[in-house]
Amino acid sequence: MIQTEVRSWDRQRTARHERLGRAASLAKGKQVQASDATALLEALLQPGDRVCLEGDNQKQADLLARALAAADPARVHDLHIVQSGIVLPEHLEIFERGIARKLDFSYSGPQGASIARALNNGRIELGAIHTYIELFARYYMDLTPHVALIAAVQADAQGNLYTGPNTEDTPTIVEATAFKSGIVVAQVNRIVDRLPRVDIPGDQVDFIIEADRPFYVEPLFTRDPASITETQILMAMMAIKGIYAEYGVKRLNHGIGFGTAAIELLLPTFAERLGLKGKIATHWALNPHPTLIPAIESGWVEQIHCFGSEVGMDAYMAARPDIYFTGRDGTLRSNRMMCQNAGLYACDMFIGSTLQIDLDGNSSTVTPDRIAGFGGAPNMGADAHGRRHASDSWLKAGREASDGNIAMTRGRKLVVQIVETFGAGMAPTFVERLDSVALAEKLQLELVPVMIYGDDVTHIVTEEGIANLLLCRTREEREQAIRGVAGYTEVGRGRDRAVVQKLRERRVIRRPEDLGLNPLDATRHLLAARSIRDLVGWSKDLYRPPSKFRNW
Amino acid sequence: MSDSLPLAEVAGRDETASWYEATARERIAGLLDAASFVEFVPPTARETSPHLHLFDLPVAFDDGMIVGAGRLQGGCVLVAAQEGRFMGGTFGEIAGAKLVGLLRAARETGGGCAVLLLLDSGGVRLQEANAGEIAVSEIIGAILDARAAGVAVVALIGGRAGTFGGAGLISACCSHVVVSEQARISVTGPEVIETNKGVEEFDSRDRALVWRITGGRTRVLLGIADRIVSDRIECFREAALQGVRQAPAFGLATLVAEQRRLEQRLRTLGECRDTPEIWRAMGIDEPGDVADLGDEAFAAVVAGQGTRHDAR
Incomplete structure (x- = not known):
């Protein structure tokens, strides 16, 4: 007979009661x-x-x-x-x-x-x-x-x-x-x-x-349309025509940058004229971005599940229960765990911005003296290997990645980085080495903080063009594809012009003109709303922006 | 390229063309009779700032000030427009000289041509402060000379840079001031107040506060502006035309009336700390809602005030 030590199995519960006992006198x-x-x-x-x-x-x-x-x-x-x-x-x-x-x-x-x-x-x-x-x-x-x-x-x-x-x-x-x-x-x-x-x-x-x-x-997801630049509008036009339309992306998540805000504001204008309504961007895992209001009001959006809420959006969402998840009381119910799951497994695309991208396509928002953490982007921006349901855009991306050569093609989530070649303070977005590598060394971190790993990234959109990394067959090709859209950064100027030209012929790199776009057409006239006030108008006065976003 | 969209065409027939969004040149083009504008000292003359290169800063071939002559509903107008996107529309040596020259030319017309000032400016350009300060005082002198000679000087304000510092002072010297809701008029800018007096005195990042104090709606209710219009170039055109026609005569009687109006305003509103108090004192029922009214509803509030500021 095996002798076991007598032990209690409810020590945690006992400890809980002791804690409650200590606090009892403070509570009524x-x-x-x-x-x-x-x-x-x-x-x-x-x-x-x-x-x-x-x-x-x-x-x-x-x-x-x-x-x-x-x-x-x-x-x-x-x-x-x-x-x-x-x-x-x-x-x-x-x-x-x-x-x-x-x-x-x-x-x-x-x-x-x-x-x-x-x-x-x-x-x-x-x-x-x-x-x-x-x-x-x-x-x-x-x-x-x-x-x-x-x-x-x-x-x-x-x-x-x-x-x-x-x-x-x-x-x-x-x-x-x-x-x-x-x-x-x-x-x-x-x-x-x-x-x-x-x-x-x-x-x-x-x-x-x-x-x-x-x-x-904190109102974290409000982007003032007044601050959207024509460069960002050009990138948004390229993304819509070169990625959303080509892959027929319906289920997606957007980051919080101005590039994606521009895309949201181009849906009812530019994308509508391309005849894409109902064909792209219908189902969303997304916080309540005020910049999506014009697309919702124009009938683009089927439904949105939210990680959290956004200051000023409550009355608008309560009045749009066909779009948002709401309780029996009528107000929004958000849930970060559920929505992150939706973003990981049920989205066909993530598109967002970042601060730095290296030659392998790894990206980071860490600067030499700041640890910003990750939030949710790495889940949205990662191919979920546990995914087992198909969709057209997922399969198309998978076919491009496999070159049609393997018997068991699996799909790929589209993971798109949309960045200007130079960021705030003219800091280059494209770098040989991420600042997070230096930070990890300095702080002796076990793991270099990487927001999205290069092997998950499928496309990089800059003002110079789109690089489709799915179509790259070697590490060298990937590097040249990235250099080929990196503009006048050191990384961009270090390109092999002949290789980049070949990549362009293979449609790995596509310039605005390859997509039938004229950069001079990228003007703020294309935005469905050009100010926060316009968004209030689109919402039929239901959106109540916080003080810091008003200019009236 | 065959499937390229004719987007330029779409932009061209945009009937809602926004004054706030437009460049200085787009404003002139939309404001005046078609193709009537003739520019003086155009960018091809390369009259650039002699100071900015000392700071390794880029120059603009028009120094951010566009001056010239054109037609407004057939009538002669001399026009100056500041480009708020170049150095915040600031007054530097060249920009100032171009405007002074235009105003002196206007005086010579003896009222034959009105002046339209499309102000969009943070004030004097810090990099050429002395030249800029002198320019502002010369501009004020030239405006008053022109008005004394019978010229109507109409300010049109609704750009991103607002109308601050010397530009605020200049606007106060005009015969007639038109604003949009987006306009801001003040002398000391929000950031400057915050820097000098602390965030408790004025939080420059509280945009609702900034507009409540300096914005177009407040300025028209206080009589600092005479007319408020929607943010459309078309609306500014219509208001400019009326402003030219209605500009008051400039003489002793006008100045005495203006002095009385200002004294009266100080007596009734001098103790107010924030705008809703002013509006309440002016008999507006729901002062908290003024900012949220639509343009038409707000126009009704202004009309209800019955204020006319032809005392200028």
Whole structure:
């Protein structure tokens, strides 16, 4: 007979009850006063806990962030932060004060420089920089939070939550925490008797705190049409005619740059005149880009699922339930995990911008002193090898890549980089070596931060033309195809003109004139909206842009 | 190339051609009678800034100032247009000299030709500040001389650069000022206020605030502009024609009336901190909504004010 040690099987549940016991005196039912938030966290948290302090590229549990940053480091220390976005100053402060030590995250945006500094001076012990979907996956594998600090719009006394249009990461975080004996604390804008809809059931929520002001939301996906240049319009025309039309791309995701905003604004004008309506760009995994309003209003779009919401778009989306996913209450329901999955497996194309591209087509948004993180682009911009359903554009891309030579052709997702050859401050987009390589060396990272790997990239669009990397057969050809659209950058001037000419004859490289486009036709007259005010007009006054985007 | 779209044609018959979007030359072309414009000191004369090369900055062959003569509904007009995309439409030595020359020529016509100033300017060009400051004062002098000689000087404002610094001062000296909603008129620009007084005093990135204080709608309600039109070149043309016809005489009576109007404005509105307070004091019911009204609804608000600013 095998002797086994007697062990208990519910140590996590017991620990949970101990934590709840320590915090009981601070709560009335599930409600805790905002002034007691720090005391609550000090009672709940134990050194070394994995904590998700909800924050992504849009909404922020800002009250709870301030409360945690004010905790006593003698009581709360060495936390392991597992959250998608490092965005608020408090997110760094908890590391500076020793409250947290280890970090696993996805996106940093405004705090990119501070993170690089904190890594450099040893304040942060970095686990990994993830994509969203990857970090969420690890919540269910080896990074399950002990405590989740989340944000919602409203709660009722039972702790049911209405997360509103910015639902985003919340269901994913709560599911992982609540069902593994963790503790869920929610800050809410208001406690009410009756919720418009229940996004998170109350039995998954332990504490609710009414905040003194609504949680912060960053308008990250608003691009002012007034800032779109004629160069970007030319690139958008090339992309529409040379990629969208040729592959018949219907299901897609757009990045947040001005190039893709230009494409959105050319759908009802330029693309409509090409007769493409209904043939391209009908189904989207996309945040609520205001620049897509004219295409929606012109009948181009069948449906859109959203990662998050966008400031000012709520009333518009509520009035367009045939297009957006909405609750029974009428407002948008976003979900970052679901939408990232849609972007990975159900989209035929990703098109987005980047800061640097090397000779193999690897791209990065890292600069020498900033770690911006990844967000979702690497999932959108990656061929999903688990995909098993066909579509015309997916198969066409697969056939081009295989040269029709292998028996078992599989499809390819179109992964398109749309960039100007020189970026902000006339920094060249095309480089021999990514800055992220130097950064990885300096910070001794195990992995060079690469946004999209070159072997996933299928096309690069610049003002000089389109390079179709699917049609390249050797590494040398790929390099010359990239140099061939890299303009007057050092990389572009280093091209072998004869090889580039041959690539053009094979349609690997296509110039505007090869596509029947005259660069002089690329004017702002083509934009369906030329200002934020025009977008408001297209929306029939339903879109309410935030103050910083108005010029009236 | 056979399948190339005739896009140029589409652009050409765009009846909604936007003043805000247009270049200085497109504005002139859309404003005047077809093919009537004759440019003075055109780009082919290569009169470029003698200062910019010291800063290793590119020059423009017209120095961002286009001057010439043309016809407006058959009538003679002298026109000056600033290109806001070149150095923010700023007044440098050459640009200033071209405008002074045009205004002096206008005076010589004794009212035979009106002047249209298509202002789009951040003010004096910092790289040639002394020449620019002198130019602004000479321009102001030349405007007043021309007006005294019976010439109507009409300012048309609605470009991206706004009308700031010396350009704001110049606009205040004109016989008639036409704006669009996108127009901004002020002397000290938002960034300058923020830099000197702090973000608490003025947040230059709060665009709604910037337009609430300096924008076309506020300026027309305050009588700093006389007429507000939709952002279409066609609308500016119609308003320019009316402005030329309605320009007030320039004499002592006009200046006394203007002084009274300004004193009255200071008495009633001098304590206001922000625009909604001004609008409320002016008897507008929902001051918070003024910015969101459509052009026609806003025109009704302006008409309801019954204000005419022919005191200039």
